[in-house]
Amino acid sequence: MTALSIGWPGKGLPWGRLWFDIRRSPLTLVGGGIMLLMLLLTLFSPWLAPQDPDLVDLTARLLPPSADHWFGTDEVGRDLFSRVLVGSRQSITAGLLVVLLAGTLGSLLGCLSGVLGGWLDALIMRGMDIMLSVPSLVLTMALAAALGPSLTNAMLAIVVVRIPFYVRLARGQTLALRHQAYMQAAMTFGASRWHLIGWHVLRNAMPPLVVQASLDIGTAILMAATLGFIGLGAQPPSAEWGAMVANGRNYMLDQWWYSAFPGLAILVTATSFNLFGDGLRDLLDPRSRGR
Template sequence: MVALEPTAKHRRGGVDARRIWYRLRRSRLTLVGLTISLIVLLMIVAAPLIAPYQPDKIALSSRLAPPSLQHFFGTDEVGRDLLSRVIFGSRASCGTAFAIVILSTLLGSIIGCLSGIIGGLVDTAIMRVMDVFLALPALVLAMALAAALGPSLFNAMLAIAIVRIPTYVRLSRSQTLALRHRTYVKASRSFGASPLYLLRWHILPNALSPIIVQATLDLGGTVLTAAALSFIGLGAQPPTSEWGAMVSSGRNYFLDQWWYATFPGVAILVTAMGFNLLGDGLRDMLDPRLGGR
């Protein structure tokens, strides 16, 4: 009977995949978000296979050509195919967003959970530092950090990740404070379990649902922030294919060559919308207060 108890508990607290799929099929907007997200993932993985041209191939004879059967999205000021650059740009824009969210989620969740478990002066010191970061506008702080580190895609990614960490620290800490008074956590403490043991086996597994939802919702905003830093010259540098940098270059030609800035801008809009729709759907399915279970 004792051996079967963790399995039964896991079934009660685990995620029912069939129920999630059933609710997913009932939500058209969530399906739209999932479809957009899968298309973006396909572009990232299979960019060399689906792009009609090399993204950096220059053809001055075709510079600023309008959309046509040869170039579906037109070309830029040096004749590079915009469709190919948008497809390869998903790697820089969305790949960076995934890396930022993964890094900030891992670091923020671990710091927040340990802060909630340890408590005392350590918890107070960590939360006061997080309050300082949260008191400043996220975009302004990201711009300042990126400018201090130097203009590059990696430095922009690092700056945005640092700005995103406090959100996950507070979220995971709040979950930890709610979980540390549970009977099984107190029992582990009484047997001398270390904070890392509690974090690995009791806190993180039971706090994953809201963290996953927050990470999914953050993907859209992270894509926009990364594009904004590239737009002002603090992110990806030429000739890297990146949506924000492409919009920045295309704004100089917008009145006569509208396609240059429009298609990368639409890619940013649709991708951010898709991630947000998917995140909203996951929140509805995983949050019991919203009828997700």
């Protein structure tokens, strides 16, 4: 039994069949298309921005959307369209890095806990249970406040809070795989624990972990924006979506565009990753393909 036999795209799932399944899910196509567009904007935003996002022009402060300023301007005359574009680099990159770090560390720790068992497994899982007993946002805010207000510290706080979710998922997959014949055979022939984790467990546990990661990107972006909104994330004059929404709330009644467009960027981006993650879960679930 290999990763290919439980749903990982490859010889067990031809790419033609994969594309056929994707086309049968309009929401997956929409989410994947928007996600790809946002990633491209993130990559090329410095060159696509029509104006300098940090250029202050007090004569153009709080202008409404127009041909010169598509999203209007902020309280010091900076072009909001350029700032939203450039801000995608901080917000989306933060989400991707958080999921990469939390997913990698949590998956390794969960697989190690499941393979070793015993007192170490109990110690790791009780620690994860303690962290999960505290609401995620509250714990994230506490850690970010303790580390100090900055985007880097906010990302570290989110990583710590998201690790237990991957630990529990990876451990559950490991326990399910530990009694498979190929695992028993590998242990009989003296395979090391790291060989079991890297060659057998992680490869076969990868599909649900990838699905969890794809769904978590939207969550990480929202959490980073939340920390930015309350002043624990990116600091001025950085163009970060959550901080922009926070600054614009003071002008919400008359200058609605200030908060509306950064908030819309957060909503569209998080929704696209969630839609794509839902579709990916259906594609990698063997039961959904057994039609």
